[in-house]
Amino acid sequence: MTDAPQPSPKPAEALPSVAARLAFYQRASGIVTPLLTAVLAFFIGGLVVLATTHKNPLNTYKEIFNGTGLNWLFPWIHGTERASAALNLQQTLIYATTLALTGLAVAFAFRCGLFNIGGQGQYIVGSLVAVQMGIWFTSMSAVPHVLLAIIAASLAGALWGGIAGFLRASVGAHEVITTIMLNWIAVWAGLYLIQGPLQDPRAALVQVSVTKEVSPHSKLPVWWGNSALQGLHIGFFVALAALVVYWLVLSRTTLGYEVRAVGFNAEAARYGGINVARNYFLAMAISGLFAGLAGAIDILGWQFRIDQTGITVASQIAFLGIAVALLGRNTPIGVFLAAMLFAALTTGTSTRNLDPSVFRPELAGNLTRIIQGLVVLFVGADLLILYIWRLRRKLKLDRSKVLPQEVPQA
Amino acid sequence: MIARADTLYDLGRSRVATPRAAAALGIFLGLFAFWLALPPVAARSVVVPGVVAGAAVAIGLWVVSRGDLRPGWGAVAAGIVGILGGAFATRATTSHLDVVITWSALVAATLRYATPLTFAAIGGMFSERSGVVNIGLEGMMLMGAFFGAWGADVTNSWVGGLLIGMAFGAGLAFVHAVFSIHLRADQIVSGTAVNFLALGITGYFFNDIYGNNGTPDDLAGIPDVRLAFLGHIPPHGLGSFLDDSFGQLNLMVWLSLALIPLSYVVMFKTPVGLRIRSVGEHPRAADTVGISVYGIRYACVTLSGALAAMGGAFLSIGFVHSFAENMTAGRGFIALAALIFGRWRPFGAFGAALLFGFASAVAPRLELVSGWANYGTLFQILPYALTLIAVAGVIGRSIPPAAVGRPYAKQ
Numbered sequence: 001m002t003d004a005p006q007p008s009p010k011p012a013e014a015l016p017s018v019a020a021r022l023a024f025y026q027r028a029s030g031i032v033t034p035l036l037t038a039v040l041a042f043f044i045g046g047l048v049v050l051a052t053t054h055k056n057p058l059n060t061y062k063e064i065f066n067g068t069g070l071n072w073l074f075p076w077i078h079g080t081e082r083a084s085a086a087l088n089l090q091q092t093l094i095y096a097t098t099l100a101l102t103g104l105a106v107a108f109a110f111r112c113g114l115f116n117i118g119g120q121g122q123y124i125v126g127s128l129v130a131v132q133m134g135i136w137f138t139s140m141s142a143v144p145h146v147l148l149a150i151i152a153a154s155l156a157g158a159l160w161g162g163i164a165g166f167l168r169a170s171v172g173a174h175e176v177i178t179t180i181m182l183n184w185i186a187v188w189a190g191l192y193l194i195q196g197p198l199q200d201p202r203a204a205l206v207q208v209s210v211t212k213e214v215s216p217h218s219k220l221p222v223w224w225g226n227s228a229l230q231g232l233h234i235g236f237f238v239a240l241a242a243l244v245v246y247w248l249v250l251s252r253t254t255l256g257y258e259v260r261a262v263g264f265n266a267e268a269a270r271y272g273g274i275n276v277a278r279n280y281f282l283a284m285a286i287s288g289l290f291a292g293l294a295g296a297i298d299i300l301g302w303q304f305r306i307d308q309t310g311i312t313v314a315s316q317i318a319f320l321g322i323a324v325a326l327l328g329r330n331t332p333i334g335v336f337l338a339a340m341l342f343a344a345l346t347t348g349t350s351t352r353n354l355d356p357s358v359f360r361p362e363l364a365g366n367l368t369r370i371i372q373g374l375v376v377l378f379v380g381a382d383l384l385i386l387y388i389w390r391l392r393r394k395l396k397l398d399r400s401k402v403l404p405q406e407v408p409q410a
Numbered sequence: 411m412i413a414r415a416d417t418l419y420d421l422g423r424s425r426v427a428t429p430r431a432a433a434a435l436g437i438f439l440g441l442f443a444f445w446l447a448l449p450p451v452a453a454r455s456v457v458v459p460g461v462v463a464g465a466a467v468a469i470g471l472w473v474v475s476r477g478d479l480r481p482g483w484g485a486v487a488a489g490i491v492g493i494l495g496g497a498f499a500t501r502a503t504t505s506h507l508d509v510v511i512t513w514s515a516l517v518a519a520t521l522r523y524a525t526p527l528t529f530a531a532i533g534g535m536f537s538e539r540s541g542v543v544n545i546g547l548e549g550m551m552l553m554g555a556f557f558g559a560w561g562a563d564v565t566n567s568w569v570g571g572l573l574i575g576m577a578f579g580a581g582l583a584f585v586h587a588v589f590s591i592h593l594r595a596d597q598i599v600s601g602t603a604v605n606f607l608a609l610g611i612t613g614y615f616f617n618d619i620y621g622n623n624g625t626p627d628d629l630a631g632i633p634d635v636r637l638a639f640l641g642h643i644p645p646h647g648l649g650s651f652l653d654d655s656f657g658q659l660n661l662m663v664w665l666s667l668a669l670i671p672l673s674y675v676v677m678f679k680t681p682v683g684l685r686i687r688s689v690g691e692h693p694r695a696a697d698t699v700g701i702s703v704y705g706i707r708y709a710c711v712t713l714s715g716a717l718a719a720m721g722g723a724f725l726s727i728g729f730v731h732s733f734a735e736n737m738t739a740g741r742g743f744i745a746l747a748a749l750i751f752g753r754w755r756p757f758g759a760f761g762a763a764l765l766f767g768f769a770s771a772v773a774p775r776l777e778l779v780s781g782w783a784n785y786g787t788l789f790q791i792l793p794y795a796l797t798l799i800a801v802a803g804v805i806g807r808s809i810p811p812a813a814v815g816r817p818y819a820k821q
Contacts, residue, residue: 052618115598117545173801174810176545176598177750180743181798188790196784322602362617369610373603380599381589 034327034334034379038341041374045367053359060359067353068092068344088347090225090232094302096336096343097239101294102321103339104246105161105287107330109175111250112283113263118164118179119318121186122288124311125160126153126295128190131306132198134214134299142217149218150238150296157292158285160186165284169277175284190311200305210307220301235297242290243332249286259283291318323372326379342372429473433481436469440488447499448511454504459496463489510775514654516768521663522729524760524767526551526721526738528666530745531752531759532673533717537583538754539677540710541690541813545601546586547718548742549608554579554719555726556612559733560619562630568727571630575723576716582608583715587708594817605742613735625732632728634658662724669717674756686710690811693818703818718742747797754810766793 046057053060069088071077077085102119109116133149140148160182167173200212225231250256261269262279270276295315303310320342327341328334347353349364378384443463446453453459470485499507530547537544557578562571586604590597620626641653677683688696689706697703721741726733744766751765752758769792776786 048614052614117598117602167798167802171802177747177801178798181747181794181801184740184744184794185791185798188787188794192784192787192791195787319602319606322599323606326599360617363614366610366613366617369606370614371610373606373608373610376599376603376606377585377589377595380603381593381595384589384593384595 034329034338037327037375037378040378041371044374045371048367048370049359053363055359060364063355063358064345064348064364067348067350069347070344086225087229088353091230091350092340092343092347093232093236094230095346096339097236097301098294098298098317099320099324099339099343100239100336101242101290101297102318103324103328103335104242104321104332105157105289105291105294105318106321106325107328107335108246108250108259108290109161109283109287110325110330111263112259112279113266114165114168114175114280114283114287116161116164116179116284116287116291117176117319117322118161118182118288119291119294119321120315121179121183122157122160122291123295123318124183124186124190124315126157126292127299127303127306127310127315128193128198128295129153129156129292130296130299131211131214134218134304135212138215138217140217145215145218146220146300149214149300150293153296153299154289154293157295158289161288161291162281162285165281168284169280187311187315190306191308194306194308194311208307208309211305213305214300218300219304220297230302233297233301235301238293238297240336242293243336246290246335247332255279255282291321294318320372323376327375342368345371429476429478430481432469433473433478433485436466436473436485437481437488438466439463439469440466440485440490440492443489443492444495444499447496449504449507449513452499452504452507453496454500456497456500459492459500463492463496465489466492510772510778514651516771516775517655518659519771520764520767521659522767523770524763525660525663525666526725526729526741527745527748527763527766528670528760529662529721529724530718530742531749531763532666532669532756533714533721534746534749535673535677535714535754535756535759536686536710536717537714538749538814539690539811540686540707541693541811541816541818542587542590542707542711543597543601543815544583544586544711544714545598545746546582546604546608546742547714547745548738548740549601549605550579550582550715550718551722551725551738551742551745552608552612552736553582553715554722555737556616556722556733558719558723559625559629559726560615562727563626566630568630568632571727572632572720572723575726576719579719579722580712580716583712583718584708586715587711590817591704591707591711594819597815597817609736612733616733616735620733624734625726627732629727629731631731632661632724634660635664660724660728662720662728665720666724670756670760677756687811690813693813693816697818697820704820707818718745721745744793747794750810751797751800762793762797765796769793 042061046061049055049057049060065071066085067088069085069090069092072082072085072089102123105119105122106116130149130153133152134145137145137148161179164173164175164178164182167178168175194211195209198211199209220233220235221227222231222233248256250260258269258274258279259282261272261274262276262283266276269279294317298314299306303314324335324338324342328336328338345368346365349361349368351361354361354364440463443459443461443466445451446462447456447459466489467486468489470482470487470489473482473485476482530551533550534544534547554575556575558571558575560571561574562568565571565574582604585607586597586600589595589600589603635658637653637657640657641649643649643652675683677686685696685701685706689701689703693703696706722738725737725741730737745763748762748766749759751762752760769790773786773789776789
């Protein structure tokens with residue numbers, strides 16, 4: 001044992017401590033990991049395209065990009081191309097509005113150490129309340145009507161999320177399970193409502209049950225584009241405001257401080273005198289509030305009514321909120337950018353915008369899902385990125401013949 | 411010291427034995443009350459089920475007052491189900507009830523709907539008992555459903571389809587295992603990612619290979635098992651009931667029924683099962699005595715993927731004989747709920763799967779009766795609400811394996 005060739009393994013190598021991870025994030029400014037993740041996901045997605053269609057994936061991606069409307073930002077785009085780019089960009093931004101809000105619904109709970117997988121249920125509850133509020137009170141004038149509908153829908157979402165928070169706080173029921181159950185209860189209750197009490201009697205003979213349309217007063221005004229062509233409504237600014245509020249609450253209020261403390265270490269927070277149960281409840285309720293708001297904005301902004309697919313399929317946009325929050329690292333700017341990315345991907349691969357001779361939209365839509373899955377997979381495994389990062393460092397240090405110095409130990 | 415503990419334990423058991431039996435009687439009475447209001451008896455007055463169910467509630471409350479909360483509340487709940495169900499059934503006309511309640515058809519349909527859930531839930535049990543949360547069951551089922559159909563198409567045999575489906579389900583589970591075991595990612599995040607991936611992969615290849623035409627009509631399907639002798643069992647009513655219920659079930663239904671006792675024996679009566687459970691309860695201790703924590707976890711997660719894929723393959727080549735995008739439609743999540751409702755035990759999970767299956771079997775029958783369509787939809791909420799209540803600990807607490815969800819780092 002005198003001249004052991006290898007140095008004893010350092011604990012930091014086996015398990016990066018919290019301090020090591022923090023140090024890593026600070027160095028990488030939290031930007032490298034998401035970027036690397038997205039690039040890696042798109043790279044693998046490109047390989048799938050190459051392997052199955054034998055076409056240059058870069059061309060495919062370029063075609064998808066042109067469908068997102070983001071080329072509107074280029075000053076050299078003119079004429080009809082510019083007009084159609086504007087239309088596409090409006091769709092992307094409408095979609096990004098919803099995604100940013102459902103992303104916040106996941107991110108806020110994450111900051112409290114909770115995993116809100118119940119965005120779907122909260123979104124459905126919000127949409128249903130918004131529709132009903134929009135149908136009622138037809139005599140109200142526009143501003144109070146919209147406010148009433150939005151606030152009621154947000155509170156309904158908060159209630160739905162709050163149930164899971166309350167159960168976690170009071171009996172310790174895991175929020176993942178309770179929110180999945182609440183999702184399905186919302187789906188079936190929603191289907192019951194739109195096939196029964198909320199169904200538009202005039203549309204009863206149509207195959208798909210659908211509610212009545214909200215009153216014209218309660219529709220959100222369109223500020224960019226033609227309202228007949230589903231232009232961009234002011235809900236986009238509501239989402240931007242929500243991002244600011246999210247940041248303000250988390251970093252500038254006592255509530256935010258407590259939520260983050262609980263998320264960082266619930267036991268330490270409890271020892272420090274923070275009421276952990278109360279924060280669990282509030283975090284889930286606020287998360288639900290964001291998701292309910294997303295449902296309300298979608299209804300009042302461009303859907304105006306709900307049908308069966310709105311309950312079962314469209315509401316799954318809330319699941320995408322998980323990918324948005326993870327890729328955005330729960331920061332407001334990150335959530336916004338991630339929402340833009342996924343919204344752009346969805347618009348760019350839609351049947352309307354993608355030339356089938358380049359890449360079939362049905363394939364492209366599923367490629368989007370694969371990329372989303374890869375993003376979540378890689379983002380969740382920061383250790384993988386950490387390994388790659390260290391490997392790079394080690395290679396560099398080996399070259400300069402300096403003894404490898406590990407991340408400072410806690 | 412040990413002997414004293416044992417005696418105390420025995421004493422405790424004998425003291426609660428009577429209330430336990432009473433609670434079982436109460437639960438039976440509650441369900442019996444409901445049954446009285448249904449065909450073939452079909453009592454036409456709410457008093458009949460009301461009295462019987464009232465007795466169930468009374469027994470339940472007595473048991474609760476004796477301190478045995480879980481069975482007591484169970485009996486109370488059964489009594490309430492009996493009263494509500496009885497009241498509902500006595501208000502309906504007998505012709506309506508006959509449409510909805512054909513017991514043999516209900517039994518067969520319940521088993522059919524429960525089968526994919528049972529496979530996935532048992533798979534989930536292996537994964538979670540070894541300490542890895544498997545929220546990706548949904549995706550693994552979906553892989554089994556698509557690649558099962560694809561495999562059956564390519565190999566032109568259902569055996570090939572089933573095996574290929576299982577292989578792809580296991581493959582996806584292996585990805586989940588690598589990320590949640592070696593890379594120590596958050597297991598719930600990794601499971602969510604796997605679900606997204608499966609949705610994209612199956613949708614992509616389904617469109618790429620089959621396009622708009624869908625899977626071929628002559629897809630090799632998993633055969634039904636015909637048990638003709640059941641119809642010849644002496645009392646004619648019983649014989650035809652057994653024949654209609656069990657005479658023509660899919661092979662996979664029987665496999666799932668066989669899987670339950672098998673997995674129970676493996677998990678609770680063999681050294682392998684003990685190792686799995688020890689890894690899930692206290693990985694450090696298991697590691698110390700020489701059990702490979704990573705090895706066990708990899709094996710269990712991969713196995714869970716293969717089992718969940720069997721459930722998915724049953725859906726595509728055993729049940730509907732085609733594949734559609736996202737055809738599992740959340741069944742993996744329901745299987746997860748069944749697992750938790752069943753307290754991470756095979757028979758419990760099967761019981762919960764039967765409950766979910768029963769709800770799925772009854773709902774479309776309720777919709778057959780004019781004017782009841784909405785009740786069918788509303789009825790679907792019941793199992794989820796029950797699971798929520800169960801998880802909330804009102805009817806006894808579901809306690810997960812101690813180390814579930816926590817990545818383990820070797821030292």
